[in-house]
Amino acid sequence: MATKNKANVDLNSVFAELSGQFRGLNTNEPGQWPLLPRLATFAAVAIAVLIVGWFAMLSGTTDELQAERDREPGLKQDFRAKLGQAVNLGELRKQKIQVQEYVTQLEKQLPGKAEMDALLSDINQAGLGRGLQFELFRPGQVAVKDYYAELPITIKVSGRYHDIGSFAADVANLSRIVTLHNLTITGQQGGANAAAAGAGGNLTMDALARTYRYLDPAEVELQRKTEAAKKPGGAKR
Structure with missing residues (x-):
């Protein structure tokens, strides 16, 4: 019984001594505090820092998680x-092969630079014929366009109405x-309605013909360099 009372006295004295270290602390001079208050304060600050850091990290992770959730519908649709x-x-x-074959067929309908003179001659012969x-x-x-060149030709021909129509069909x-x-057909007497009434007389047709040719590799490369030079900073490169 005496031993039990002695243990209680010792514990009480220890608790009293420990609690006494927290009395009369000067908040302006924490460096002079006893060891236990300093350790307790350090532990409290460390725990507070950990809690704040945890919530800050968790908040950033939550934002990232929400961003990924927002991306999910788009990714599913893309998938x-x-x-x-x-x-x-x-x-x-x-389908790709068919498109390539169709493009090749269209390219074959475009003359090269060396064939332009022959094409102009064909147009002229179509009228004379x-x-x-x-x-x-x-x-x-x-x-000059991106991948082709366009040549406008101003044409003015005179002849009978049906011959002019046949010439337009031949060109096509x-x-x-x-x-x-911009086809304009007028009578040689200056009558605007002569095309409808004067099938047997001579008419005059004014038109703008446009023909096209493909660019050879050297012209394509030159066109690309020209376009690159037009872009901001292109000339410096």
């Missing part, structure tokens, strides 16, 4: 689209692409 392409890959390859008289046949300035049926624009 479905790519899955459909994968399933139809064989058919898509066949229908008995038309060329009052004007003037090629304009070549306009040339092996090379030639288009007619």
Whole structure:
């Protein structure tokens, strides 16, 4: 019984001594505090820092998680689209080959630079073959596009109404692409309605013909360099 009372006295004295270290602490001079208050304060600050850091990290992770969740519908849709392409890959390859063949056929309808003189001669012969008289046949300035060049030709011919119509059809049926624009047909007497009433008389047709040719590799490369130079900073590179 005496031993039990002695143990209680010792514990009470220890607790009293420990609690006494927290009394009368000067908050302006924590360096002079006893060891236990300093350790307790350090532990409290460390725990507070850990809690704040944990919530900060958790908040950033939550934002990232929400961002990934927002991306999920788009990724699913992209996956479905790519899955459909994968399933139809064989058919898509066949379509690609067909498109390439169609483009090749169109390119064959465009003359090269060396063939332009022959094409202009074909247009001229188409008019002469229908008995038309060329009052004007003037090629304009070549306009270079991305992968082709466009040549405008101002045409003025005179002849009978049906011959002019046949000439327009002949131009449309040339092996090379030639288009007619801004067609104006008038009677040689100056009557605006002579085209409808004067099928047996001579008429005059003014038109702008446009023909096209493909660019050779050197012209394509030059065109690319020109376009690159037009971009900001392109000339420096």
